[in-house]
Amino acid sequence: MDNKGAYSLKEAAVLQLARPVLTQLQPFEPALPDLPIEKIQQQLGQNRVVKLSFNENPYGPSPKAVEAMQRELACLHLYQDSKGDDLRSAIGADLGLEPDQVILTNGADELILLVALAFLEPDDEVLIPIPTFGQYQTSSLIMGAKIIPVPQTDFRIDIENILEAVTSRTKIVFICNPNNPTGTIITKDELDSLLHRLPEDILLVIDEAYIDYVTEPSCAFGLDYLRQRENLLLVRTFSKIHGLAAARVGFGISNAPLISLLERIRPPFNVSRIGQAGALASWQDKAYFRKMQELNAANREYLYTILEAAGMSYIPSQTNFVLADTKQDAGGMCSKLAEFGIIVRNAAGFGLPQHLRITVGRKEDLDRLGEALQDC
Ligand SMILES: Cc1ncc(COP(=O)(O)O)c(C=O)c1O
Structure with a gap:
């Protein structure tokens, strides 16, 4: 195993059989924001986790x-x-x-x-x-x-x-x-x-x-x-x-x-x-679908106010997430937010090391994000 937990293929005989292109690919190794919420709770040792890293619907299915x-x-x-x-x-x-x-x-x-x-x-x-x-x-x-x-x-x-x-x-x-x-x-x-x-x-x-x-x-x-x-x-x-x-x-x-x-x-x-x-x-x-549309639009506006209060700029979004500019290396802020049980996506993986991608959560989730941002 290498340090990420992926099996190292370097000397494996099976490599000779595989299509060469596979050597250029890596298995998906989930980091903290990629884990299911139950596992994040376990790793952080706290139950009150708000997961805003996967663009999931925070209200669940119909x-x-x-x-x-x-x-x-x-x-x-x-x-x-x-x-x-x-x-x-x-x-x-x-x-x-x-x-x-x-x-x-x-x-x-x-x-x-x-x-x-x-x-x-x-x-x-x-x-x-x-x-x-x-x-x-x-x-x-x-x-x-x-x-x-x-x-x-x-x-x-x-x-x-x-x-x-x-x-x-x-x-x-x-x-x-x-x-x-x-x-x-x-x-x-x-x-x-x-x-x-x-x-x-x-x-x-x-x-x-x-x-x-x-x-x-x-x-x-x-x-x-x-x-x-x-x-x-x-x-x-x-x-x-x-x-x-x-x-x-x-x-x-x-x-x-x-x-x-x-x-x-x-x-x-x-x-x-x-x-x-x-x-x-x-x-x-259809009623549930429309309700989700309305809630997301309202919560997205609310997320903007929270980001503004934290002195962050953002790109107006047409989705259920917002890309926010932390004006610093975003990794530190991600780790700090995780200490408060708030999991957001570090956009460094997209080549944007100063940005966070934050899912539009429920109003109560966003209030917790706002409180945590005051302390970051
Ligand atoms: C743009 C985009 N396309 C596709 C997907 C994958 O969706 P699915 O869960 O249906 O595989 C995602 C998931 O986040 C996405 O962001």
Whole structure:
């Protein structure tokens, strides 16, 4: 074992068998902010932990989703519907799509991996506006593709920079809208402009994990662009506003030919019986969804006031987290906050060593954050 707990492969004979690209990858080794809250409580030796590092829904799932999942427990000896027809139909009906335009995956993470498996050959180029969610890079590297990081401007994805980076080898462009960790959006005008100029033979993947939190009317919604472009895939998840992160349900939306390609490599039964039932009940509970939207918008404003009171600046967010500038090395502040039982994300991992990414918690969680910040 090396000092992080990952098994060192340096001298292992099995290395000879593995694809060489694996030597460039590291296993996910959870640090304190990546642990489940029960483990954080154990490690810190305190029960009053507020976890604001994972962009989870602090209110939990809809009670109707919980009931639906409980009903499935006695049926766990029976395989579920492998494609999740009921859930795909419900999503399709509400979004004006045919069921064959929707694919269910084991979280959005699995969808991103399936995209890489389906499309990437070694040395294909993948454009990734940075800083952003790490799985686009990890999944692309697994396939031996070449990552082309595209700089953002003022913490916003820059369409011109993307277009400048396009070459004849570009296979995929990943866009996270709104973006993690900045919380910023791309506008309809920007996406219009990108779609007009991005060559048709490049796959555009728009990750809309946080789209349900958007309150800004100028934000681009990928659904409005599906008819314009065959090579467009939208990534969605039940992990955020639906509060079902551990149920592991994500879904992709596209035109039928692209979904059909992904279906060829999707592992059958990838979304559990419990996950499907919870996601369907949550999808149908529109009142809960709207309540979560309202609470997040109000709590996000409240978080701004707390950051201002602590003398920190922040980037106005369209998500359930806020990127705050500590104007110092943020690592020290993270450790200090952890002593008070408040866990936030050090944005150093995104290349932003002065920033914290803070999930929009409940008002009482944010009050505790505010108190702790006074002492930092
Ligand atoms: C932008 C983005 N996409 C995808 C995911 C993964 O979501 P899931 O839990 O559905 O795998 C996350 C999780 O934080 C995310 O931030």
